[in-house]
Amino acid sequence: MSAILLIAVPLLAAFISILVKKVSPYLLLLVSLFALVYPFFMDMSDVIIGGFDSPIGINLVVNKFALTSLIAVNGLFFLVVAVNIAQYKKLSSILLVALAGLNGLLLTGDLFNLFVFIEISGIAAYLITTTNKKPLQTFNYLVAGTVGSSLYLLGLIILYNMSGTLNMADMATFVEGNGMYTLFPFLLMFIGLGVEAKLLPFNSWVKGILGHSNNLSGAMIASVYATAIALVFGKLLAGVFQIEGTLALIIALVLGITILAGEAMAYASTKAREILLYSSIAQAGIVILLFTVGLGAWATFFAIANGVSKFILFGVVNRLTEEVGSDEMDQLKGSFVNNKLIGVSFTVAALSILGLPLFFGFVVKMNSLIGFFEPDFVSNLPGGNFIFPIIILVASVIEGVYFVKLLTKLWYKDSDVKVNFTPLFKYVVVVLAVALIVFGLFQGEVEELVASLINPGGVFIWN
Amino acid sequence: MLQFAAIILLMLGLYGLLTQRNVIKIIISLNILEIGLNLFIISVGYFEGGLAPIFTSETPANPNFVDPLPQALVLTAIVIGVGTTALGLALARKIYQKYGTLNLDEMGEN
């Protein structure tokens, strides 16, 4: 069974769904379910496309990291689709393309192929965000995204010119030997991906997109896409570019500012959706920071935990906004009084993001932080062992204050806001919340899983 | 020589993105950026005296081909670029329908 099915099947289904409009929603559900289940049965070996061997031809890398991220991203994708498809039947084929793009992102072992998938998933994302009915914001997103991927391509080409390869594993060996010269192209690629990953100076599109998001686009961009891009970042940072020195410092600086500014901006916001979107900027910063300093395994889980939480948070807030007609916190206050189940799930998700015990977020955050303090951990950044944990902790404090503010407003004010959630949405949200708790409680198992992800050096296995 | 032109085109594209306030102009700038990028990619694979990487009956036994890989990449990039442009133009129409103008400054929303 080949990994290529994960990309080919959705693409094929996309063509079919264009031809046969009627079956398209069912096809979408079927295919996304397939994409969720399939990784469980996949062999752990590279897949070579087109008959060329790996340095020359395009290959798909199937390792534990890819499998984990595939399961997480496709799982979230499936849930998002299952919950929202009834409302957005027209988007079926686009969502199928998006699925193909995302799977490609996570699987491919070729840098140019990665660019193609970035563009495919990107175009699908632009189309998904057109459902916000804010064409100007989507346009901003498109411009930013296109410039970003162009920069990625530029950097990539410069690298190709130097190394003569596009294969990630090959590139990794090249970069290792020629650290100094790869800095500039790497930075271009970093900026390009940073646009999609919501890193600070390059993320002006986020507000327009997520600040006006609907049920589908909010969960899709903030949860599925964010997780996927973060993991792609991880793939590059852990597998290809192990950066150090001045470059690492600059990047870490950007990330530190992203984290702190993201939290501060969320703190300064009064709209529920804005709070969540700025918070997800900060979370993205943390994830990529963890990848940068070489704590890849827990960063992966950080991204996944964050994706699950954001799915719940954005899903609930968007639904509330739809009903109430505004996402001002004061308008939404008291809306959980009549929706306790949803409220509890929302709270679990929020507490998990804050890293409070019993929840998955705690396990992830703690272990990431412990990673900084492992006696044999040597940071590739000056003072990295101590400064970045402090940044993360300070960010967590700010984060806590505004989330608690949001939660107390939603729970403890009197109001007669009544919002009807579809039963399916309720189940999904509750199941995810339970999953957060289960992973939070059985951290031993999670740790085993993580331990199986990393080899002694803390770098992903590129088998 | 064309390599420099490509870089200048890239810069011009960025300059256009920075200065232009019209949606169509922004898309045009994006296109210029992409053309510059494509030229650049091709120029990376090109060297003076290289041959087009196509086997014909006249191809010498030990051909001195230019690098074919960038050309393949550019083909993909062009197609993707068109997709983006088309989407951007569709959005421009939507924006026009919504705001009655294509000028970003004249739209009330910010």
Added chain:
Amino acid sequence: MELSIEIFILATLAFGLMAYVIGRLHKQLGSIMTILGSLTIFGGIAYLGFTGGLTGETAYLTFTQFEISEFGLFFAIIVSFVFAMVSFFNPFFIKQYKYPALYSMLFMFSLAGAIGVFFSSNLLYLFFFFEFVVWTSLFLIPMGRSKKAASWYYGFSAAGSFMLLFAILMIYNANNGSFHISGIGSVTGTTQIIVFIFMSGAAFTKLGAFPLHIWLPKVLTNAPDPVSAVFSGGLEKLGAFVALLAIVNMGGIGFIIPSIDMYFGQMIIATLGALTIVFGTLMAIRQDDAKKLLAYSSMSNGGYILVGFSMLTSQGVAGGLYHIVAHAIASTAAFLAIAAVARVAGTTKMKELGGIIHKMPVTYMVYLIAIISMAGIPPMGGFISKWMIFQAVIDKGMIFIAIATVFGSIGSFLYVFRPLAALFLGQELPQFKKTVKEAPFFMLLPMIILSLLSVYTGVLPGVIIDFINKIFVDMQLNYNIVMNGFAIEGYTSGIEGVGPSLLNPLLIACVFGVGVFVAFLIFIVLKKSKKIDLMDTYTAGNFVYTEEHLHYSVDFYAPLERLYEKYIHIMKNFYKSLANKVREFGAFMKYFFFTNKPEITVFWIVALMVFLLWGDVL
């Protein structure tokens, strides 16, 4: 009989879940579960603790480790006792809450977390339980008066717990990847100083000590009335626990200041503790709300604990530990008494109350005893602890700290007298004639028990002193307090040698009893008061329009307050402006990066590239 501590933690959680399920069906039954639960837990821990039947084995919570230590036991008994006492109030208050079942559950959960903190020998899980307490108690707070208090609480708590976490991680790093609690003592050099600073920070936040105290009065004022009691008597003691680990267990930090023979770190803690005392006292004096007043008094008592610990002498540490007991008992009693009043009168504002003694004499007595203890007057527990702390400070020759402790004691005379006078004494207000009546028996019961304990700890300190001596042995500290019959005779310790300091609480209590009796006789014989209306006070010159201002508790200490009223908001304003700075920074960044124009992203990309290409940045 032997039981593992994890059984207790799991049982507490199970009681919490049961309380929730039952509470969904019937509110009060659910809250009765909290009584049963916390009494069982308290009884079990106390009984097994004293008989040595507690074990730290883990069969279910295998990821963590527990160890039964004397100091853990000490804290666990106190805190579970406070929970048990307060839980009696739950059925009477449960109807006021928005989520009664949730309240009962979280009440039990926070107890479980607290027990976990005291017995964890794995520092990471100590933090786990620490945070667990934070978020479970967090959602209790907004069921009270103000919703804002919760975010203040979380902000400070999170800052505190993350300081603790950072310290723990430093210890982990220094001890080659071991989270065992004994690692606290074995760090050295700079790491030791950092660990000390951060752990003390955590202790300060939890204890509500200056300058990290802002949340304490807010939470204690605005939380539901029983929850305030839990916080003041129980959860605040988590801070004392961390302080014990940091200040006492780690020993001297920094260089020794020769003139006073004290470590620099301890000096700082002592100074901040003294500041806490003074600040809390001054703030308490000017409060009009009885709960807020008690909140500040809690804060100032936390200062005593810190000062006691920071002395690092037998008497100081023992005094600090004793004060934990005495204050837990007294402040729980005081908060419960106020809660009982608030339940019938509907307010805790002093100027709206008066003459409650006529209807609630028992509550009055409870409150009286509690405040006597808090003010450190014999024959209550607070006297002994404050006396020991004062002795320790004087022994060290630290005049200014001594002055601060004395000031705190005198100040507490001033402030605790005020609610006594305003709430209970004076004339009965007409609106309370019908509504107010004595609290039901089950509310009186815990209050009476607490009062009796207050007296007991004040007259017969032997049991607790013994316990404290056991803690000293357990923590391998060179301290010891010598008891002779009923009297505290002195201390022996390796460092200080044998020192005399005689205190015979029983004798003092007898003398005090005789004095009170004489005073009572005089009061009876020379009783010549006349009954006047509450608002019948005299004003000079100007006419008072608002009748409430005529209440004699208004501007009670106006001349004193005027001395420092300009400076009282300094810390609060500091934190508020800190929060504002964060908000401004956020707004600035938003304005800077998020103006919804497509070229912004491009601009930053270009700017960054220009910056990178500028020169040899790379």
Added chain:
Amino acid sequence: MLDNIEVLQVLEIVIAVFMVVLAFLAINSKSLIKAVMFLSALSMLSVIGFVVMQAPDVAVTEAVIGSGLVTSLFVFTLLATKKVGVK
């Protein structure tokens, strides 16, 4: 007499200069339709550039898609936007 390579070099320079000028015009011209035309011309020039750089297949694609399809898309969009409103 210039030999082959020198001709190519001159051609390159000419194309390069023209492309830059056209790009500048496309960005800065007031009229949208003119800008689109300049873009189209730029695209055509880039086709020559591709040919010069020995990439005939790319050149064909660019000629068809880049200058043909894209230009028509632009023009259609411009027509559509002109129809509805002012300007």
